[in-house]
Amino acid sequence: MATWYKCPVCRKLSREHHDLARHYLGQTNKEHKDWLKKVGLSYAELITMQVTEFGNKGYDALAEVLKKEAQEVEVDVK
Amino acid sequence: MKREYSIIGKPTGNVDGAAKTTGEAKYCFDMSLPNQLYGKHLRSPYAHARILSIDTSEAEKLQGVKAIITGKDVPGGKWGLWRRFRELCDQIALADDKVRFIGEPVACVAATTKDIAEQAIELINVEYEPLPGVFDPLEAIKDDAPLVHDDFENNINATRHIEWGNVDEGFAQADYTREDKFTCFPQAVASMEVHNSLASYDKGSKRLTVWSSTQSPYYLQLGLADALKMREGDIRVIKPHVGGGFGGKNSTMPDSTSAALLSMKTGRPVKIVFNREEEFISTEHRTGMHVALKIGLKKDGKIVARECKVITDGGAYTGLGATALYLSGIFQTFPYKIPNYRYDAFRTYTNKVWATSVRGFGATPTVYCAESQLDRAAKDLGIDPLQIRKMNVMEPGYEAPGQYKVDSCGIMPCIEKMEKRIKEKWPKVEENEGIGFSAFAYMSGGIFNWIDTPYAYSGARVQVNIDGTVDLFTQASDIGQGHNTVSVMICAEELGIGMEDIRLHPADTATTPVDLGAWGSRETLMNGNAIKMAAGQIKQKLVDLARAKLGENIAYDLVAKDKRIYLELRPERGFSYYDIVRDAIKLNDGEPLIGTGHYTPHNKGMISPAYGMGIMAIKAKVDKEIGHIEPQGVLIVHDCGQEINPLGARGQVEGSVHMGLGYCLCEDMPNDNGMLLNPSMNDYKIVRQRDMPQIELMDVPTYEAEGPFGAKEAAEATIAPTAPALANAVFAATGAEFDSNVLKPEKVLKAIRAAEAKKAQKK
Numbered sequence: 002m003a004t005w006y007k008c009p010v011c012r013k014l015s016r017e018h019h020d021l022a023r024h025y026l027g028q029t030n031k032e033h034k035d036w037l038k039k040v041g042l043s044y045a046e047l048i049t050m051q052v053t054e055f056g057n058k059g060y061d062a063l064a065e066v067l068k069k070e071a072q073e074v075e076v077d078v079k
Numbered sequence: 080m081k082r083e084y085s086i087i088g089k090p091t092g093n094v095d096g097a098a099k100t101t102g103e104a105k106y107c108f109d110m111s112l113p114n115q116l117y118g119k120h121l122r123s124p125y126a127h128a129r130i131l132s133i134d135t136s137e138a139e140k141l142q143g144v145k146a147i148i149t150g151k152d153v154p155g156g157k158w159g160l161w162r163r164f165r166e167l168c169d170q171i172a173l174a175d176d177k178v179r180f181i182g183e184p185v186a187c188v189a190a191t192t193k194d195i196a197e198q199a200i201e202l203i204n205v206e207y208e209p210l211p212g213v214f215d216p217l218e219a220i221k222d223d224a225p226l227v228h229d230d231f232e233n234n235i236n237a238t239r240h241i242e243w244g245n246v247d248e249g250f251a252q253a254d255y256t257r258e259d260k261f262t263c264f265p266q267a268v269a270s271m272e273v274h275n276s277l278a279s280y281d282k283g284s285k286r287l288t289v290w291s292s293t294q295s296p297y298y299l300q301l302g303l304a305d306a307l308k309m310r311e312g313d314i315r316v317i318k319p320h321v322g323g324g325f326g327g328k329n330s331t332m333p334d335s336t337s338a339a340l341l342s343m344k345t346g347r348p349v350k351i352v353f354n355r356e357e358e359f360i361s362t363e364h365r366t367g368m369h370v371a372l373k374i375g376l377k378k379d380g381k382i383v384a385r386e387c388k389v390i391t392d393g394g395a396y397t398g399l400g401a402t403a404l405y406l407s408g409i410f411q412t413f414p415y416k417i418p419n420y421r422y423d424a425f426r427t428y429t430n431k432v433w434a435t436s437v438r439g440f441g442a443t444p445t446v447y448c449a450e451s452q453l454d455r456a457a458k459d460l461g462i463d464p465l466q467i468r469k470m471n472v473m474e475p476g477y478e479a480p481g482q483y484k485v486d487s488c489g490i491m492p493c494i495e496k497m498e499k500r501i502k503e504k505w506p507k508v509e510e511n512e513g514i515g516f517s518a519f520a521y522m523s524g525g526i527f528n529w530i531d532t533p534y535a536y537s538g539a540r541v542q543v544n545i546d547g548t549v550d551l552f553t554q555a556s557d558i559g560q561g562h563n564t565v566s567v568m569i570c571a572e573e574l575g576i577g578m579e580d581i582r583l584h585p586a587d588t589a590t591t592p593v594d595l596g597a598w599g600s601r602e603t604l605m606n607g608n609a610i611k612m613a614a615g616q617i618k619q620k621l622v623d624l625a626r627a628k629l630g631e632n633i634a635y636d637l638v639a640k641d642k643r644i645y646l647e648l649r650p651e652r653g654f655s656y657y658d659i660v661r662d663a664i665k666l667n668d669g670e671p672l673i674g675t676g677h678y679t680p681h682n683k684g685m686i687s688p689a690y691g692m693g694i695m696a697i698k699a700k701v702d703k704e705i706g707h708i709e710p711q712g713v714l715i716v717h718d719c720g721q722e723i724n725p726l727g728a729r730g731q732v733e734g735s736v737h738m739g740l741g742y743c744l745c746e747d748m749p750n751d752n753g754m755l756l757n758p759s760m761n762d763y764k765i766v767r768q769r770d771m772p773q774i775e776l777m778d779v780p781t782y783e784a785e786g787p788f789g790a791k792e793a794a795e796a797t798i799a800p801t802a803p804a805l806a807n808a809v810f811a812a813t814g815a816e817f818d819s820n821v822l823k824p825e826k827v828l829k830a831i832r833a834a835e836a837k838k839a840q841k842k
């Protein structure tokens with residue numbers, strides 16, 4: 002068994018908060034955007050950081066929030 | 080092993096060459112039908128506006144006007160090429176609630192003459208409520224930006240993430256890293272033949288026939304079915320000769336949808352031809368983008384990591400832009416082994432005409448950035464540009480995890496041949512001259528099935544008649560690249576007959592097996608395989624019959640060659656092809672011999688079944704006083720597998736270099752709040768024939784097991800390396816680094832001054 006993390010909006014599970022952040026910013030629908038606003042993040046700012054600066058600043062910032070917000074799920078990884 | 084062929088590999092004039100050069104060949108542009116009407120669009124003067132009302136009453140009164148349609152007359156829904164993801168099918172026949180770019184059609188008139196149709200659109204009164212627009216991708220994603228499509232928050236149309244290896248660890252291991260930012264400007268398609276269609280609806284049978292200048296009759300059939308809410312099978316699309324597509328004729332466009340709707344309304348044939356201005360302001364072009372690129376290398380030049388960020392200016396609709404976004408991430412990694420790679424890309428909607436796949440399909444902009452950066456890194460590390468490429472290129476069997484696998488791969492022999500030839504050709508360079516290089520690779524058709532077709536990717540049917548003549552049916556599209564010739568050559572070689580024995584019936588959805596169309600350099604490999612399979616079935620029947628008649632041992636091989644079927648090791652024992660065909664048809668209950676073939680790639684990764692590749696060098700002279708760049712010569716070594724028609728392949732290379740030079744030097748689409756400022760061939764500058772440098776083309780033939788007779792891509796690959804090879808030549812001559820394409824003299828001078836200042840500072 003391993004601990005994975007669930008997207009707060011859809012059913013996507015990721016091994017790491019960082020991967021979950023990557024999934025999250027790849028979604029173009031309103032539901033994902035609305036949740037960001039709820040936790041006080043700006044999609045535009047995250048994407049701008051991600052595409053105009055080197056490194057993973059947009060994903061990093063969202064991953065920090067997801068560490069607190071994403072539900073942990075035990076997954077059978079056999 | 081070098082294989083000997085009768086027809087394959089021999090420089091061959093196009094089967095339709097004489098008709099085209101004498102003007103006999105019929106393009107849709109040339110066609111007309113009895114009782115035909117002429118259609119003309121009224122277009123939006125606003126980049127973004129709500130349509131409050133459309134009053135057509137005055138226009139309807141004009142004598143000669145037979146019908147007018149607006150968004151309310153469109154029965155179907157939205158359409159697009161991404162049928163697998165319906166939310167990305169965002170195109171509409173005529174704007175209904177709002178307009179999204181300047182030039183978007185809002186109404187269309189059918190009249191008895193072109194002049195009357197043009198007068199009539201002036202009489203249509205549209206009331207708009209102008210809305211604020213977005214024109215730059217970084218503005219478009221802002222939280223308070225106006226939305227181009229209400230359902231797409233922050234105007235994000237599509238996103239792509241590609242990653243393999245461990246990029247952060249890769250950079251940690253690097254001895255040298257460098258970061259560069261680029262802006263790549265869009266490029267027009269500028270086909271000689273503009274978009275145009277002729278539609279004829281039969282009210283009795285409720286069937287529609289459309290002749291159109293398209294790259295894919297099948298895609299057009301599907302687009303029309305969605306737009307008109309009809310069954311695919313009730314729509315027949317015929318592609319006559321086409322004067323160029325370059326990626327701009329994959330989407331179903333309003334020339335076809337409006338012509339069809341007006342024909343359905345009037346019961347008369349309707350023809351719509353865009354003029355050149357309409358072509359510029361309302362049809363698809365190459366995507367503009369911001370690119371941030373980071374590379375990490377060891378001291379010896381080995382690449383250990385690359386990271387790329389892209390945000391693109393998608394325009395108002397999707398087209399094939401979402402696929403181009405993906406391929407911009409893929410092709411910049413070719414033909415190198417990059418152990419750790421990360422790509423993040425976002426495509427935005429903006430209030431401009433939309434961007435799509437254009438010759439090079441996403442590769443052209445990012446290869447420009449990546450190959451420019453590689454030369455800068457090589458210079459910093461004190462490594463020769465060819466050496467750094469040799470150090471990093473792929474070998475046969477290379478796999479990029481989860482993405483692609485490369486089987487035939489002649490890149491190293493290509494570079495070795497280049498090294499040798501360049502010393503002979505350009506032994507030294509004078510002051511202000513430089514030689515620049517760029518390696519390249521490109522697909523032989525795409526594996527992606529965004530259109531969601533249940534059919535094979537390509538099909539063909541071969542019928543052999545009693546006199547030995549052959550009818551070859553396939554929907555594959557010759558759009559000027561010479562595929563009609565390649566089709567006939569492959570069929571003739573497989574059957575061992577002459578090209579003159581074959582009559583080709585191309586690109587008619589009512590009579591030919593489906594092919595996905597001419598894009599991504601796919602027709603030679605994909606359709607070639609289908610034709611070879613269909614012809615091969617008949618060849619097998621003829622060989623079996625000949626073997627039976629000869630009473631020979633089953634182990635003895637027979638061949639079909641030179642219009643005979645005979646024992647390979649005893650050529651005198653055999654029969655005339657024509658005699659065997661007659662016997663075979665008699666034994667077939669008097670039916671002509673039919674072979675069917677198809678091709679769909681399997682187990683070849685996500686991108687393509689095979690890759691053409693090579694290296695390009697350009698020698699250029701720079702006038703440091705006025706900033707003018709003069710390309711003096713182009714040297715290319717290309718691995719395109721077994722060439723089918725070397726003459727056609729050469730034409731493709733020359734065309735790609737021409738378009739690549741335009742991308743590098745002069746083709747520019749300046750835009751002011753959604754208004755294209757140069758929508759004419761006077762103001763949009765393409766490279767003229769007399770300014771074309773001499774091109775020397777060499778090949779390193781490999782055998783691609785997946786391709787017909789060993790063939791693979793021999794079409795688009797050489798566009799992407801052209802701009803970086805030329806920019807690298809300027810870099811070699813002057814040290815000037817460019818952060819964008821379109822190297823006009825003022826930009827060149829500025830970059831030269833910056834390079835000189837940097838050099839002085841170092842001292």
Ligand SMILES: [Zn+2]
Nearest residue numbers: 008010011013
């Ligand atoms: Zn989610």
